[in-house]
Ligand SMILES: NC(=O)C1=CN([C@@H]2O[C@H](COP(=O)(O)OP(=O)(O)OC[C@H]3O[C@@H](n4cnc5c(N)ncnc54)[C@H](OP(=O)(O)O)[C@@H]3O)[C@@H](O)[C@H]2O)C=CC1
């Protein structure tokens with residue numbers, strides 16, 4: 001097999017971020033407003049902690065004000081809900097990002113449902129998810145949307161392809177499956193109770209790994225020529241960088257195109273978050 005096409009999320013995200021920065025400047029000049037994005041984090045999930053700090057840096061570069069509300073793992077539901085209500089009412093905040101997963105003691109569903117849909121730039125509230133299912137998306141969960149943008153920018157059309165999504169979380173697997181369905185793929189969703197995972201993954205023209213298990217997917221589980229999107233982001237002791245859900249070397253030997261970790265799906269998530277925050281700010285001034 002020849003070398004696969006590397007789907008370069010870092011470079012694609014950079015281009016999107018430049019477009020976002022230009023839109024933020026325009027908003028400032030025309031309307032005197034600076035887009036604002038608030039992150040709400042409870043507990044110390046490492047992927048979430050990394051994400052919040054990367055988001056802070058990316059906002060600063062794009063001309064977006066960053067707000068952060070950090071709670072311990074022992075935060076109460078009331079405290080977190082009060083914070084969301086305050087952010088809903090704050091005119092300087094155009095987007096609200098609630099970090100998933102929330103610690104066990106909190107009702108994440110209720111917290112997400114409290115975010116004002118107009119500020120749900122992470123696309124995981126009921127209204128946003130409903131719009132996605134209905135086929136007229138408003139804000140779409142950033143990681144799925146980032147992966148769809150990446151496919152588009154590389155000219156990969158999911159129509160008629162068999163897409164196999166591994167993972168069914170509300171922020172990732174489920175909305176990705178629906179986005180692919182909306183793009184006319186034939187979609188199979190796998191999860192922890194799926195039997196014979198490899199039998200299904202071998203049928204995939206497009207494989208999406210959104211599991212949270214380092215290097216679960218190996219080359220022998222792929223159909224030759226598959227397009228592999230690896231959303232996994234796992235910290236593994238003794239490795240110099242975070243590791244995807246796919247074993248890169250063996251998958252790259254079989255795939256026709258693949259996202260690296262880092263530098264693939266992750267940067268696209270952040271670029272999408274910034275893009276949707278600027279869009280929320282534009283909508284707030286009726287643009
Ligand atoms: N790059 C990025 O921008 C982002 C990366 N991530 C990363 O993506 C990964 C997934 O995140 P998230 O969706 O939040 O994780 P969750 O833990 O919420 O969901 C994981 C999903 O994988 C399924 N699963 C677990 N083990 C297996 C298995 N052995 N075989 C098949 N399915 C399995 C689970 O099934 P069940 O439903 O049955 O429990 C569940 O649906 C993580 O590594 C996370 O860090 C997350 C968000 C953004």
Ligand SMILES: Nc1nc(=O)c2c([nH]1)NC[C@@H]1CN(c3ccc(C(=O)N[C@@H](CCC(=O)O)C(=O)O)cc3)C=[N+]21
Nearest residue numbers: 047048051098099100101122233262263264266267269
């Ligand atoms: N509501 C919610 N939405 C999320 O989108 C969400 C979340 N909760 N909880 C945590 C996960 C994790 N996540 C990442 C996003 C980008 C990178 C990313 O850009 N990573 C760089 C690597 C950066 C580095 O390691 O230095 C890359 O892949 O190249 C990683 C992880 C979003 N998440």
